[in-house]
Amino acid sequence: MAQKIGVGIIGVAPGRSWAAISHIPALRSLDDYEIVALSTTRMESARAAADEFGVDKAYDNHHDLVNDPAVDLVVVTVKVPHHRELVTAAIQAGKHVYCEWPLGNGLAEAEEMAALAEAKGVVAAVGMQARSAPVFRFLKDLIADGYVGEVLSLSLIGSGMNWGAAVDQPNAYTFDKANGATMLSIPFGHTMDALCQCVGEVKEVEAMLANRRTSAVLVPDNTPLDLTAEDQVLVNALFEGGAVGSIHYRGGVSRETNMLLEINGTEGDIVITGPGGHAQLFDLSISGGKGEDQAVAPMEVPAKYSWTAEAPALVQNVAQAYALLAGDIRSGTHDCPDFEEAVKRHRLLSAIEKSAASGTRTQV
Incomplete structure (x- = not known):
């Protein structure tokens, strides 16, 4: 893996989305990560988001993002009913994944995604950042x-x-x-x-x-x-x-x-x-x-x-979760809550x- 973990974020609306106000500033407060790609369902909004946040690559579909060789970690920040489809695509592409909580629309979906992540051997984290x-x-x-x-x-x-x-x-x-x-x-x-x-x-x-x-x-x-x-x-x-x-x-x-x-x-x-x-x-x-x-x-x-830079809680808590995740990806630790923890919840x-x-x- 490159010195920095390449991140692709699915679901970034300029200015107002959860990814925009929390994930992006959290990731940029840490030296471990570089945001390399963003995707939405329309090229117009994807390009606008990429321009706003200074990201080179913009995609109008998640397939291109999860298959981008520069992306090591796929971050899923869209509405819950779409989590299963996007997380599954990322895991099938062999990418590590960070999915917002709730992991699935119900227990069965969460169990399915956890089993797939285990089978594919990827690091699969869930955004339970309150802990x-x-x-x-x-x-x-x-x-x-x-x-x-x-x-x-x-x-x-x-x-x-x-x-x-x-x-x-x-x-x-x-x-x-x-x-x-x-x-x-x-x-x-x-x-x-x-x-x-x-x-x-x-x-x-x-x-x-x-x-x-x-x-x-x-x-x-x-x-x-x-x-x-x-x-x-x-x-x-x-x-x-x-x-x-x-x-x-x-x-x-x-x-x-x-x-x-x-x-x-x-x-x-x-x-x-x-x-x-x-x-x-x-x-x-x-x-x-x-x-x-x-x-x-x-x-x-x-x-x-x-242990991360002082920031509002909605940024700092996410940054601290990402700091743990970087260690999990690089060193094989299990400090960031994973899909098995999500299934438990x-x-x-x-x-x-x-x-x-x-x-x-x-x-x-």
């Missing part, structure tokens, strides 16, 4: 080092930000449950993945999913829009080691609490707060108290947990859906 956030890296070590003692319970409240009374056109597809990009899969999924890295995997769930809103409007012209993706997610969870958890995600934005995670243990307590329920997107604050402390107090996250979401449908406790 790379400095706050969660710090939290993981605090718990492992016994700051709270034995974890007894946790409570998590999160606002989905989306899935409320109104939505813009780029995010309108998330209101249709059939597309697999729901409040359950995106903000809940990202945050639960990071949480599970800190307190252990979920063993059993008892869940309720509800549509308190069944319609919304498309801004700016207020066109009516059906909301079939649930805007209320409530889960009682049993974690490895016996800790119990109560999790509630709700659509839209609250006037008060939009992200609150409280972990209670035999020796102490930790509280994490933020402006929204997407742990992968926002800068988070952490407080703690233990022993004789009568209340929690703000804690400073040590500098060692930020899809199984949790599937168990929640089964529990909600049956009204019974469900094993993960």
Whole structure:
């Protein structure tokens, strides 16, 4: 492999896309990577994106990008229903791949892609970058080092930000449950993945999913829009080691609490707060108290947990994931979450859906 890892990104809209505001600045903050190609479904938009970001090659189809010999790593940043087709093409071309979360539109697609990546021997990473956030890296070590003692319970409240009374056109597809990009899969999924890295995997769930809103409007012209993706997610969870958890995600934005995670243990307590329920997107604050402390107090996250350039969380968390991925590609490590990790998280979401449908406790 060349000194730099050649990256081809599928799905870059000039100015506004997730790739434009997150992946491209994250990749360019790291010496390991060079963005060598972009693709969209139209040459006009592909060329415009390439010109905006100073990338030489622009393609109007993903086939040319995944077969470009300069591309070592294919990055898939399009809508969830297209992940399977594009990831499969990249793997079949023998390329490493980084796919945004959710990996598939449901568990079966994720399992299929994970099996293919394993069979082809490529490095296949998934964008579960909340676990790379400095706050969660710090939290993981605090718990492992016994700051709270034995974890007894946790409570998590999160606002989905989306899935409320109104939505813009780029995010309108998330209101249709059939597309697999729901409040359950995106903000809940990202945050639960990071949480599970800190307190252990979920063993059993008892869940309720509800549509308190069944319609919304498309801004700016207020066109009516059906909301079939649930805007209320409530889960009682049993974690490895016996800790119990109560999790509630709700659509839209609250006037008060939009992200609150409280972990209670035999020796102490930790509280994490933020402006929204997407742990992968926002800068988070952490407080703690233990022993004789009568209340929690703000804690400073040590500098060692930020091993990439300082940036907004939506860039830094992705950059830290890419830094881990570079090591995986070059050295054969397994530090960046891979497709098998994605399957594990899809199984949790599937168990929640089964529990909600049956009204019974469900094993993960």
